[in-house]
Amino acid sequence: MTALAKLPGPVLxxxxxxxxxxxxxxxGGILTxxxxxxxxTSLVWTPEDPARxxxxxxxxxxxxxxxxxxxxxxxxVASMLMRGAFNSLTTAFxxxxxxxVLGTLAxxxxxxxxxxxxxxxRICDALFALPPILSAIMLGALLGPGALTAIVAIGVFMIxxxxxxxxxxxxxxxxxxxIMAARMAGKGTARITVxxxxxxxxxxIIVQVTIQLAMxxxxxxxxxxxxxxLPPPAPTWGRMLAESQTxxxxxxxxxxxxxxxxxxxxxxxxxxxxxxxxxxxxxRRQAS
Amino acid sequence: MLAIRNLSIAFxxxxxxxxxVDDVSVEVGxxxxxxxxxxxxxxxxxxxxxxxxxxxxSARTSGEILLESKDIPxxxxxxxxxxxxxxxxxxxxxxxxxxMIFQEPMxxxxxxxxxxxxxxxxxxxxxxxxxxxxxxxxxxxLDRVRIPDPSRRIDSYPHEMSGGQRQRVGIAxxxxxxxxxxxxxxxxxxxxVTVQKEILDILDELVADLGxxxxxxxxxxxxxxxxxxxxxxxxxxxxxxAGPTETVLRHPTAQYTRDLIAALPRRARAGLxxxxxxxxxxxx
Amino acid sequence: xxGPLLSIxxxxxDYALRGKGGATRTLxxxxxxxxxxEPGSVxxxxxxxxxxxxxxxxxxxxxxxxxxGTVRLGGDDLFALGPKALARKRRDFQMxxxxxxxxxxxxxxxxxxxxEPLHLLDDAPRGRERRALVxxxxxxxxxxxxxxxRYPHEFSGGQRQRIAIAxxLITNPKxxxxxxxVSALDLSIQAQILRLILSLRDRHGLTVLFITHNIGxxxxxxxxxxxMQAGRLVETGPVREVLDHPRExxxxxxxxAEPTLAVLGQRKRRA
Numbered sequence: 001m002t003a004l005a006k007l008p009g010p011v012l013x014x015x016x017x018x019x020x021x022x023x024x025x026x027x028g029g030i031l032t033x034x035x036x037x038x039x040x041t042s043l044v045w046t047p048e049d050p051a052r053x054x055x056x057x058x059x060x061x062x063x064x065x066x067x068x069x070x071x072x073x074x075x076x077v078a079s080m081l082m083r084g085a086f087n088s089l090t091t092a093f094x095x096x097x098x099x100x101v102l103g104t105l106a107x108x109x110x111x112x113x114x115x116x117x118x119x120x121x122r123i124c125d126a127l128f129a130l131p132p133i134l135s136a137i138m139l140g141a142l143l144g145p146g147a148l149t150a151i152v153a154i155g156v157f158m159i160x161x162x163x164x165x166x167x168x169x170x171x172x173x174x175x176x177x178x179i180m181a182a183r184m185a186g187k188g189t190a191r192i193t194v195x196x197x198x199x200x201x202x203x204x205i206i207v208q209v210t211i212q213l214a215m216x217x218x219x220x221x222x223x224x225x226x227x228x229x230l231p232p233p234a235p236t237w238g239r240m241l242a243e244s245q246t247x248x249x250x251x252x253x254x255x256x257x258x259x260x261x262x263x264x265x266x267x268x269x270x271x272x273x274x275x276x277x278x279x280x281x282x283x284r285r286q287a288s
Numbered sequence: 289m290l291a292i293r294n295l296s297i298a299f300x301x302x303x304x305x306x307x308x309v310d311d312v313s314v315e316v317g318x319x320x321x322x323x324x325x326x327x328x329x330x331x332x333x334x335x336x337x338x339x340x341x342x343x344x345x346s347a348r349t350s351g352e353i354l355l356e357s358k359d360i361p362x363x364x365x366x367x368x369x370x371x372x373x374x375x376x377x378x379x380x381x382x383x384x385x386x387x388m389i390f391q392e393p394m395x396x397x398x399x400x401x402x403x404x405x406x407x408x409x410x411x412x413x414x415x416x417x418x419x420x421x422x423x424x425x426x427x428x429x430l431d432r433v434r435i436p437d438p439s440r441r442i443d444s445y446p447h448e449m450s451g452g453q454r455q456r457v458g459i460a461x462x463x464x465x466x467x468x469x470x471x472x473x474x475x476x477x478x479x480x481v482t483v484q485k486e487i488l489d490i491l492d493e494l495v496a497d498l499g500x501x502x503x504x505x506x507x508x509x510x511x512x513x514x515x516x517x518x519x520x521x522x523x524x525x526x527x528x529x530a531g532p533t534e535t536v537l538r539h540p541t542a543q544y545t546r547d548l549i550a551a552l553p554r555r556a557r558a559g560l561x562x563x564x565x566x567x568x569x570x571x572x
Numbered sequence: 573x574x575g576p577l578l579s580i581x582x583x584x585x586d587y588a589l590r591g592k593g594g595a596t597r598t599l600x601x602x603x604x605x606x607x608x609x610e611p612g613s614v615x616x617x618x619x620x621x622x623x624x625x626x627x628x629x630x631x632x633x634x635x636x637x638x639x640x641g642t643v644r645l646g647g648d649d650l651f652a653l654g655p656k657a658l659a660r661k662r663r664d665f666q667m668x669x670x671x672x673x674x675x676x677x678x679x680x681x682x683x684x685x686x687x688e689p690l691h692l693l694d695d696a697p698r699g700r701e702r703r704a705l706v707x708x709x710x711x712x713x714x715x716x717x718x719x720x721x722r723y724p725h726e727f728s729g730g731q732r733q734r735i736a737i738a739x740x741l742i743t744n745p746k747x748x749x750x751x752x753x754v755s756a757l758d759l760s761i762q763a764q765i766l767r768l769i770l771s772l773r774d775r776h777g778l779t780v781l782f783i784t785h786n787i788g789x790x791x792x793x794x795x796x797x798x799x800m801q802a803g804r805l806v807e808t809g810p811v812r813e814v815l816d817h818p819r820e821x822x823x824x825x826x827x828x829a830e831p832t833l834a835v836l837g838q839r840k841r842r843a
Contacts, residue, residue: 176674176675176677177669177670177671177674177675178674178675178676178677178685180635180667180669180675181667181669181675181688181736181739182688183635184633184635184662184666184667184689185662185688185689185690185691185692186659186662186689186691186692187688187691196677199677199679200677200678200679327758327759327760328729328758451621480620480621480785481620481785481787481826481829481830481831482620482825482826482829483620484829484831485828485829485831488831507758507759508831509759509833510830510831510832510833510835511831513831513832513833513835513836514831514835514838533836534836537833537836538836547760548759548760549833550763551759551760551762551763552759552788552833553763553786553788553789553791553792554788554791554792555787555788555791555815555830555832556788556830556831556832556833557832557833558832558833558834560833560836
């Protein structure tokens with residue numbers, strides 16, 4: 001109701017070319033694309049069968065046997081790493097999908113002023129108090145270790161993360177005047193959410209997805225390190241790390257390879273998320 | 289007291305630099321109030337930011353902003369170019385020589401500090417005085433800007449005050465360091481007219497009683513008319529007209545100034561002779 | 573139809589505020605407001621922030637419910653209608669908002685934005701007919717019909733406000749409520765938009781409830797004016813009478829505070 005009359009001075013327009021977050025977006029995009037590419041390639045081709053054991057070839061160094069050497073059972077590390085990428089990514093994607101879908105639904109419902117707002121957010125608080133490692137241990141006791149345990153444990157933990165981000169963003173959109181215009185057009189809450197709210201917060205959700213994917217890869221690695229992820233013989237980065245422990249001095253490449261893979265994957269997704277966030281930042285966009 | 293000479297400000301853009309202020313020259317004398325008027329995008333805010341050295345880093349400037357300096361012992365008056373100053377010097381300049389009053393006091397004030405703390409903070413940053421003394425000074429300043437019940441308000445947080453009271457605190461903060469020049473950028477735009485009147489009265493009084501110089505930036509010709517001695521009209525970064533406020537508004541020479549006056553509501557134009565209401569019709 | 577198009581009777585709206593320590597107190601945002609707006613006229617409600625004028629607008633637009641009192645539009649009591657009937661009635665009243673940057677969804681094309689209220693019509697045209705209707709609405713407010721394919725960020729503040737007006741008019745409403753509709757605009761643009769509203773009033777016989785804090789704007793556009801203070805309508809009457817011969821102290825205070833060029837030349841004398 002105040003007279004807002006003036007926007008501050010002339011506004012800079014940086015339209016094309018190097019924009020905020022371009023470097024992060026480029027590097028993150030390339031790393032993530034490589035990661036996904038390698039994971040998909042592993043389905044049709046790996047240098048060796050990642051599960052094939054050749055005891056005679058065990059603990060060979062990089063380039064002595066295969067690109068990255070072999071582990072204590074003589075399996076080809078490069079092949080395991082590739083298949084591991086696929087296993088880690090699918091678990092992470094599935095978990096984030098669970099968290100993103102349920103969390104976003106809870107978030108927009110809460111923001112739409114539903115009577116369950118307080119209840120939903122308290123449930124989210126409760127879920128937030130369950131770190132994925134703990135819930136995976138409990139779930140593992142119930143269901144036994146496996147992909148489902150990892151997905152549920154990580155996914156459930158992510159619901160409140162997404163719910164909060166979505167609720168906050170959606171509440172900002174609900175305060176806009178075009179929402180009031182839509183209500184003047186006789187549109188209901190659900191319809192306004194689909195037509196006006198979700199499209200305007202999609203950017204923030206996508207940014208959150210990339211950042212949470214990185215989190216999920218890390219957590220999945222942690223779970224399989226503890227033996228709560230995919231059961232053997234399916235290779236996962238976390239278990240590769242766990243198995244390398246015994247041979248740390250003899251064959252450091254066994255720890256370095258999956259460790260670096262995790263670091264690079266997380267870095268790539270985080271950069272991608274940061275880049276997208278900078279690009280989609282409403283403050284930088286609405287200036288024009 | 290302050291002279292801006294051939295000031296240009298440009299920002300790098302996709303198609304070469306974009307000039308937001310273009311070859312503007314203007315002066316403000318001691319105890320004088322200068323109005324800068326223009327519509328959004330006229331460059332008037334950039335001009336004021338340049339004067340306190342707060343332009344964004346990407347800005348390219350040319351020309352000079354000269355400030356009379358009197359705090360060098362042994363010399364009466366020394367003229368310094370603000371554009372050539374380093375950050376350290378600028379820090380001394382802001383507050384002590386030039387005070388700034390912002391449009392939205394809610395965002396300019398720290399929500400976690402009381403009014404008194406924020407005023408005292410500035411005083412103690414530049415002067416070595418005790419806490420109690422600074423508080424007494426803050427109380428005096430709040431009284432000066434006519435905050436009702438200052439001894440109670442000194443311990444209020446920004447959110448506990450009305451917009452007008454917050455703006456008074458903003459003025460008190462600007463006054464804390466006894467500056468010679470006040471820059472007020474749309475200080476009343478976010479306020480109701482009755483509150484606006486009170487704030488403008490205070491600014492008028494500061495100019496008259498303390499001999500401060502004032503640069504008042506506004507889009508509102510009515511505000512400019514009542515509170516400034518001289519006026520600079522800006523349009524798209526250029527100075528289109530400057531002179532005594534009464535001359536500029538009564539006998540504008542530039543077409544742009546005439547258009548601005550013509551766009552005023554009829555009531556606001558009153559005093560220039562009676563003019564008809566808007567006629568419905570042409571929509572351009 | 574004779575009589576006022578919009579008549580508001582003893583309208584009151586209370587809000588419960590939760591104060592310190594969980595104690596609730598009531599804030600009476602609108603306090604016993606009655607007013608009537610003749611068809612084809614512009615009624616301005618003027619007041620300072622917090623006076624309740626925006627709450628009043630929201631209630632008239634049936635976006636909020638009154639605590640007591642009635643709002644009649646063309647004889648129908650808005651809050652006695654069922655949800656279905658109210659939805660059908662909405663085509664008769666639309667709204668123009670203050671912030672032309674916030675009132676248009678940045679992700680929707682101008683055509684989609686302008687067409688949004690057609691949702692209210694059971695027999696809304698589709699396809700080519702709909703596009704033609706949108707183009708006509710845009711031309712009606714002085715924009716090219718081709719603007720429909722573009723997006724809000726491609727337009728200036730004044731053009732955006734024209735888009736918002738086109739949206740408000742697409743269902744051919746009888747009443748338009750403009751809530752601070754020119755407050756965020758530069759002066760020259762403000763004058764253009766006021767002229768546009770007056771011309772639409774003349775061409776379509778539109779009735780306008782114009783909410784504003786700016787007396788200069790009231791003087792330019794209104795036939796009648798109501799001055800609001802602390803939720804109450806303190807003075808109502810023809811615009812000339814109220815602005816030239818105010819009866820209430822508050823109206824006089826408000827008028828005196830308005831900065832005008834009439835003070836030119838008085839400054840030197842004061843100092």
